[in-house]
Amino acid sequence: MKVFKKIMNAVVAVEKFILVISTLLILILTVGNVFSRKVIHRSWSFTEELVVAVFVLVTLMAAALACREGELVNLSLVTDRLPEKMKKPSVILSTILCVIFTAILFRFGMDKVLTQLANGKRTFVLNWPEWIFWSFVPIGSGCMILHFIEFCIDFCTDKNKKEDK
Template identity: 80%
Template sequence: MKVYKKLMNALAAVEKVVLVVTTLLILVLTVGNVFSRKVIHRSWSFTEELVVAVFVLITLLAAALSCREGGLVNLTLVTDRLPKKLKKPSVILITVLSIIFSVILFKYGMDKVITQLENGKRTFVLNWPEWIFWSFVPIGAGCMILHLIEYCLDVCFGNKNDKEGK
């Protein structure tokens, strides 16, 4: 269990670095494009493709990190009102349903990536392979699955200062 926790901590650290770097990238591209349009009167046409794709990555990685803390798993309005003996089973049920959703998201994301690889479709402006941008969906879904499992194990085995009490 300790090795698993160390791996998950390392994954979370990588995710946080990716989130910081991609958020800064979006900031620089968006501000740069606005500056370019208003001052130089030339638009950076490639920014829309990059910003939309990177925003998908940011959304899914942030959701994965939220899963790690139980943010997407619990609907506290319901679970806080349950008797103590039903809290753990409800977290397990909600986690299983969330994992099923994430597996479906992963599967359809991988199907889209494979289709894009087979078709060789490219983006309009940057002319990059579209599978690169679509790969953000299964990456984010995979991270969500891992963090959902981590959260469920933490709740079931009482790790991390008894997460169900949070």
């Protein structure tokens, strides 16, 4: 279990690094484009393409980190009123459903990446391969699956430790 936690902590460190770099990239591109439009009177046409793609990555990575804390999909209106014995099964059921949904997202994301690779389709402005941007979907959903499972394990083992004492 300690090895799994170390691996997941390393994954989180990489995710946080990606989030910081991606957010800075969005900030620099957006502010730079506004400055360029207002001062130089020339728009950076590539910024919209890049910012939208990187925003997808930021959204999915942030959602994955939220999954780690059990904060992404959580309707506590019902689960808070459950008896203590029912909380663990409800978390397990919720995890199973979330992993199924995210696995479907991963599958469709991978299908799109493979289709883009086969077609050789490129972006309109930058002329980059589209599969690069579509790869953010399976990467983010893969991280979400890992963190859903991690949260469920943490929740179930913490409850067991508290009940044993």
